[in-house]
Each structure stands twice: as structure tokens, then as C-alpha cells.
Amino acid sequence: SQQGEEDPQALSIQEGENATMNCSYKTSINNLQWYRQNSGRGLVHLILIRSNEREKHSGRLRVTLDTSKKSSSLLITASRAADTASYFCAPSQGGSEKLVFGKGTKLTVNP
Amino acid sequence: NAGVTQTPKFQVLKTGQSMTLQCAQDMNHNSMYWYRQDPGMGLRLIYYSASEGTTDKGEVPNGYNVSRLNKREFSLRLESAAPSQTSVYFCASRRTGTGYGYTFGSGTRLTVV
Numbered sequence: 001s002q003q004g005e006e007d008p009q010a011l012s013i014q015e016g017e018n019a020t021m022n023c024s025y026k027t028s029i030n031n032l033q034w035y036r037q038n039s040g041r042g043l044v045h046l047i048l049i050r051s052n053e054r055e056k057h058s059g060r061l062r063v064t065l066d067t068s069k070k071s072s073s074l075l076i077t078a079s080r081a082a083d084t085a086s087y088f089c090a091p092s093q094g095g096s097e098k099l100v101f102g103k104g105t106k107l108t109v110n111p
Numbered sequence: 112n113a114g115v116t117q118t119p120k121f122q123v124l125k126t127g128q129s130m131t132l133q134c135a136q137d138m139n140h141n142s143m144y145w146y147r148q149d150p151g152m153g154l155r156l157i158y159y160s161a162s163e164g165t166t167d168k169g170e171v172p173n174g175y176n177v178s179r180l181n182k183r184e185f186s187l188r189l190e191s192a193a194p195s196q197t198s199v200y201f202c203a204s205r206r207t208g209t210g211y212g213y214t215f216g217s218g219t220r221l222t223v224v
Contacts (some may be wrong), residue, residue, distance in 0.1 A: 033212050042201055043154075045212030088153070094209040098144070098169065101154040
């Protein structure tokens with residue numbers, strides 16, 4: 001299992017703007033997952049991108065994966081106040097998949 | 112569909128007391144996990160169970176024990192609570208196979224005084 005490193009640690013934007021956060025990892029992966037955590041709540045699975053995929057969309061979310069650079073990015077378009085949360089990436093090598101979570105990116109969307 | 116249910120939601124213990132955190136899932140998932148989350152530390156894996164009847168240590172198992180009672184339930188026990196175990200505890204489950212995300216419970220906020 002390996003931990004992803006999210007960057008930046010904190011991000012503050014205005015409602016309607018786009019938010020981009022990045023994730024780097026160290027060794028080859030089978031897939032990479034993004035999760036959201038609202039304050040005081042459990043993590044919610046947002047999207048999973050497999051190692052043979054370069055881009056994936058889900059509603060206002062767009063995830064890219066560059067396995068040559070061992071990095072991923074999560075783009076949230078047209079941000080809303082309700083998107084305020086911490087976002088975590090979790091690289092996975094498949095198999096038993098014990099996910100390791102980093103410290104996340106804390107996103108604040110100001111009304 | 113309840114997903115992953117954790118009880119209790121809040122608990123205050125005195126140092127040295129014991130307690131069991133309960134976790135149950137109704138999604139027929141094989142794998143279950145216990146994490147703790149401390150401020151500024153992210154989530155750290157305590158124990159996990161890849162399938163009914165098996166349990167394995169994670170990153171921070173000291174001071175904890177677990178029981179996979181059946182496919183639905185995975186409990187975490189603190190035998191002698193210490194202030195360092197003050198944390199928010201999350202249980203999660205996952206369907207077997209590559210490419211499935213975790214489903215998390217809403218957490219248990221534990222304070223040891």
C-alpha cells in the first residue's frame with residue numbers, strides 16, 4: 001500500500017470558480033481513487049480511475065491520471081459552497097487494496 | 112439501504128476503561144476496515160479484515176483488538192483506553208475485486224480523559 005500526497009494542502013476559491021487539486025504517488029498502481037470528507041463526517045467515494053485510463057468524468061468532476069509522472073488531478077468545475085470539504089486521493093495496487101490516505105486538500109468555497 | 116453503521120457516535124472514557132466500537136454493513140461486502148483520524152494526520156489504518164474469519168494488522172494496531180463476528184460485523188476493542196487513543200474512528204467496507212471504492216461509516220468520536 002502507498003500513500004498519495006495531495007497538493008495544495010488548502011485551497012480557497014469563490015463560488016462558481018473551478019478548483020484543481022493534485023495527487024502524487026511513488027510506485028505503479030492499478031487504480032487511483034478520490035474521496036471527499038465533509039467536516040466531521042465519513043469519507044465518500046467520488047471517482048476511481050484505472051491505470052489504463054487517462055481521463056474520467058463524473059458530473060462536475062474531472063479526474064486525470066498521468067502514470068508516467070505518477071500524478072493525478074481532480075478538477076471541480078463551477079464550484080458551490082456545498083463542495084467545501086477535504087479531498088483525499090488513494091492510489092491502489094489492487095489485490096487486497098488496503099488504502100492509505102494522506103492529509104488531503106482542504107477546499108473552501110466562499111459564497 | 113443503511114450502508115455502514117457505526118455505534119456509538121460519541122463516547123467519553125476514563126483512562127484504563129475498556130470499550131468496543133461496533134460496525135455493521137448491509138452491502139454483503141467481504142472486506143472491512145478500521146481507521147482512526149487525528150487532526151492534521153489524515154486517516155491511519157488500525158486493522159482490517161479481507162474476508163470473514165480473517166483479520167490483519169494495519170499501520171497502528173497497538174492498543175486495539177478486532178473481531179470479525181460474521182460477514183456483516185467488524186468490531187474494534189480498546190482493552191485499556193489511553194489519552195493517546197482520543198480520536199475519530201471510522202469503519203469502512205468494500206466489495207471484493209479490483210476497482211471498487213470504500214464505503215465509510217459516519218464515525219465514532221472517542222475522548223479518553
